[in-house]
Amino acid sequence: MxxxxxxxxxxxxxxxxxxxxxxxxxxxxxxxxxxxxxxxxxxxxxxxxxxxxxxxxxxxxxxxxxxxxxxxxxxxxxxxxxxxxxxxxxxxxxxxxxxxxxxxxxxxxxxxxxxxxxxxxxxxxxxxxxxxxxxxxxxxxxxxxxxxxxxxxxxxxxxxxxxxxxxxxxxxxxxxxxKYLPKHPFLFDEDILTNQNTKEIYKELIREAVFENLSDEIPYETDVLVTQVKSKTDSEIVCASIIADSRSQKGMLIGSKATTIKRIGISARKKIEKLCGKKVYTDLKVVVKKGWTKSAENLKQFGYV
Ligand SMILES: Nc1nc2c(ncn2[C@@H]2O[C@H](COP(=O)(O)OP(=O)(O)OP(=O)(O)O)[C@@H](O)[C@H]2O)c(=O)[nH]1
Ligand SMILES: [Mg+2]
The missing domain is CATH 3.40.50.300 (P-loop containing nucleotide triphosphate hydrolases)
Known part of the structure; x- marks a missing residue:
């Protein structure tokens, strides 16, 4: 405290x-x-x-x-x-x-x-x-x-x-x-940079990798759900689903011979490694949820409550 x-x-x-x-x-x-x-x-x-x-x-x-x-x-x-x-x-x-x-x-x-x-x-x-x-x-x-x-x-x-x-x-x-802050005791420990949980932070870094590797509307119709983070002393395994809005978007996210999904994985891995200072392995899969940006239930499931 x-x-x-x-x-x-x-x-x-x-x-x-x-x-x-x-x-x-x-x-x-x-x-x-x-x-x-x-x-x-x-x-x-x-x-x-x-x-x-x-x-x-x-x-x-x-x-x-x-x-x-x-x-x-x-x-x-x-x-x-x-x-x-x-x-x-x-x-x-x-x-x-x-x-x-x-x-x-x-x-x-x-x-x-x-x-x-x-x-x-x-x-x-x-x-x-x-x-x-x-x-x-x-x-x-x-x-x-x-x-x-x-x-x-x-x-x-x-x-x-x-x-x-x-x-x-x-x-x-x-x-x-x-100058404009109120007088108040600290609300968080002094060395903390965010109170966001690890899965949420990794989600954002994987989303950033998607934004970097795909053009046009696809990043806007895509989301990421980090399903598991296995943390060991010197490594992390990050399992995540990339949510696409249609089968054709899924195809583009994966790319020919899976080149795009591999690129996203490498880029996300580097970002997460930089943050956590450990060796990182990413395990990404693409899942189709048609119309998720318009569905209250899906939005809730992906953390937009
Ligand atoms: N040249 C220059 N580019 C900047 C500067 N600050 C931010 N950018 C660029 O501006 C773009 C948008 O930056 P973001 O930080 O994502 O902007 P944002 O306001 O958070 O955007 P949203 O989350 O979409 O609302 C990125 O390409 C940044 O690299 C700056 O001081 N100089
Ligand atoms: Mg922003």
Missing amino acids: PKNENNTKIKCGFVAVVGRPNAGKSSLLNWLIGEKIAMVSHKANATRKRLNMIALHHSADEPEPSQIIFVDTPGLHEREKLLNKFMLQEAMSAIGDCDVILFLAPITDSVLNYKEFLLKNVKNTPHIVVLTKTDFLTPGEILTQINLYKKFEGSYKNIVPISIKKGKKQHIVLDEVI
């Missing part, structure tokens, strides 16, 4: 990280906590479910370290499919149930997305605007973009332009977040 229950100077709280699909939310969180836990893709709508990622940070302005529980969320978007409705609901729940919000938008975006977010933040929770991917613009262009947000001054606490590709400036985001 956390050891700081009687220390009234300690800060700890939940920080929802929200923004449109592909804004760079999951990348920013992996970068902030220094470990690849959340799946990332150049394809939009990669994250489907909330994921807590926990940082312990000692800001120079604070007497004690603080515990920040970041909540990664699916991108804010509207679509008809039940899975997409679930995804939006996940993001909206995080907005409604946190102490601070990081609103992320690529620096090149129009401010329209921010205006829409303000309407969604009905509790008026303190928020910081994080303008991502600044490596795409020159310093002058960055200033011009920041100025577009200035007409909303008074709505946000601060604007932080950031690129995860340039330098190690994590403390700029972390110091800013801590």
Whole structure:
């Protein structure tokens, strides 16, 4: 249990990280906590479910370290499919149930997305605007973009332009977040990076491998169910089913002479090995569940409750 229950100077709280699909939310969180836990893709709508990622940070302005529980969320978007409705609901729940919000938008975006977010933040929770991917613009262009947000001054606490590709400036985001956290004992042990269970984390890494190895709609109609993780001292065996929406998608996931499924397996294995630091063996099979993205029962079975 956390050891700081009687220390009234300690800060700890939940920080929802929200923004449109592909804004760079999951990348920013992996970068902030220094470990690849959340799946990332150049394809939009990669994250489907909330994921807590926990940082312990000692800001120079604070007497004690603080515990920040970041909540990664699916991108804010509207679509008809039940899975997409679930995804939006996940993001909206995080907005409604946190102490601070990081609103992320690529620096090149129009401010329209921010205006829409303000309407969604009905509790008026303190928020910081994080303008991502600044490596795409020159310093002058960055200033011009920041100025577009200035007409909303008074709505946000601060604007932080950031690129995860340039330098190690994590403390700029972390110091800013801590200012608005409540005084509260730590909710998790100090060395924990996430409270997500192993199967869920491996699921995301295998999904990332699927996103990397297949094009078009297939990744969006695919999910992963980790059925078993056999953990030994120096190795892990990860058994998982890749769920496809049709027989033809199953064929494409497997590929000619099983080349695609082998590629997915190798890519997933490397990602999991990097995280757990052990030798990993993956055992993947493809299962067809027609219409799963529209079936409440299937969604529940795959963890989207
Ligand atoms: N050049 C550049 N690319 C970035 C930066 N941050 C993120 N990206 C890229 O942006 C793409 C989307 O990143 P994600 O972290 O998956 O975005 P997301 O907001 O979590 O997306 P969803 O989960 O789909 O909502 C990936 O290809 C990242 O590599 C950055 O600072 N600079
Ligand atoms: Mg994401």
